[in-house]
Amino acid sequence: DAKTTQPTSMDCAEGRAANLPCNHSTISGNEYVYWYRQIHSQGPQYIIHGLKNNETNEMASLIITEDRKSSTLILPHATLRDTAVYYCIVRVRDNYGQNFVFGPGTRLSVLP
Amino acid sequence: EAGVAQSPRYKIIEKRQSVAFWCNPISGHATLYWYQQILGQGPKLLIQFQNNGVVDDSQLPKDRFSAERLKGVDSTLKIQPAKLEDSAVYLCASSLISIGQGLVKNIQYFGAGTRLSVL
Numbered sequence: 001d002a003k004t005t006q007p008t009s010m011d012c013a014e015g016r017a018a019n020l021p022c023n024h025s026t027i028s029g030n031e032y033v034y035w036y037r038q039i040h041s042q043g044p045q046y047i048i049h050g051l052k053n054n055e056t057n058e059m060a061s062l063i064i065t066e067d068r069k070s071s072t073l074i075l076p077h078a079t080l081r082d083t084a085v086y087y088c089i090v091r092v093r094d095n096y097g098q099n100f101v102f103g104p105g106t107r108l109s110v111l112p
Numbered sequence: 113e114a115g116v117a118q119s120p121r122y123k124i125i126e127k128r129q130s131v132a133f134w135c136n137p138i139s140g141h142a143t144l145y146w147y148q149q150i151l152g153q154g155p156k157l158l159i160q161f162q163n164n165g166v167v168d169d170s171q172l173p174k175d176r177f178s179a180e181r182l183k184g185v186d187s188t189l190k191i192q193p194a195k196l197e198d199s200a201v202y203l204c205a206s207s208l209i210s211i212g213q214g215l216v217k218n219i220q221y222f223g224a225g226t227r228l229s230v231l
Contacts, residue, residue, distance in 0.1 A: 102154030
């Protein structure tokens with residue numbers, strides 16, 4: 001089972017900031033939070049990851065709360081091409097190792 | 113840097129037939145993954161390789177699915193015989209896991225996938 005909770009869907013107006021929340025209340029202290037997105041008919045694309053500090057790259061910003069139980073991915077100026085399913089992932093530790101478990105993600109629709 | 117390559121992009125077969133998918137990971141990536149993504153769901157891990165050894169195949173239906181990574185580079189995933197419920201996108205991913213200061217960083221890079229339709 002995924003260890004994260006995300007809203008099923010969100011809309012955002014083109015040119016506005018898209019803020020995608022994620023709850024990961026059971027995250028352990030030494031685990032990163034990873035964000036991916038999947039545009040229709042493509043494989044998931046890595047966006048950003050973070051541990052405890054806020055992170056920014058050319059694609060997005062990641063804000064992680066101080067208790068690390070939740071995070072927000074920010075697309076500062078959403079475009080139509082940002083329409084995709086966004087996945088927030090925390091690795092799951094099991095008997096075999098530590099792997100990604102994808103939930104259903106958030107379907108972001110950027111509207112003109 | 114070249115990404116993860118997969119082929120074919122699309123495959124249509126009839127149930128009980130066999131099918132194979134191929135993956136070439138990013139150069140230097142020791143870890144390779146195969147995922148199954150059913151329409152409307154997130155990807156589900158089928159098998160993970162570290163070099164040419166299997167790390168996790170707990171969710172691989174071993175009665176019909178098999179995978180190999182003989183030389184620690186390319187990998188193939190096979191289904192024999194296929195069932196209707198195997199219709200899905202099969203994704204390959206690779207990563208270079210880095211470990212330091214008690215932290216494990218594992219950024220996976222995905223291919224475009226193979227869309228399988230079983231009729």
